[in-house]
Amino acid sequence: MNFIDKRHAFNLAQEAMNALSPHAADEFEIQSDKTKEIKEGWVFFYNSKRFIYDKDPMYQLAGNGPIFVTLEGIVRRLSSATDWQAQIGGYKAPDSNL
16 A cells, blocks of 8 residues: 655645635635644644734634545545544544454
């Protein structure tokens, strides 16, 4: 099985995030300092560019769950309603016998 690297995962997460931007009144950016590298892949958090750079809470996104990219390159938007760890805990890799 072929696995992707962090750079490829970041690009996939950015594509998924950018697909959300046209539906919003703001541009989004991945918060690289909040990215989590886990054994199953990477979890990318994002927010509005205005909030990231201005720190004005008026522009902070609400209800935006992170983007999970697996080692296999599968992209999943996670819910903000539950812990991302709990959501990934149920992840099974393709061809997994678990």
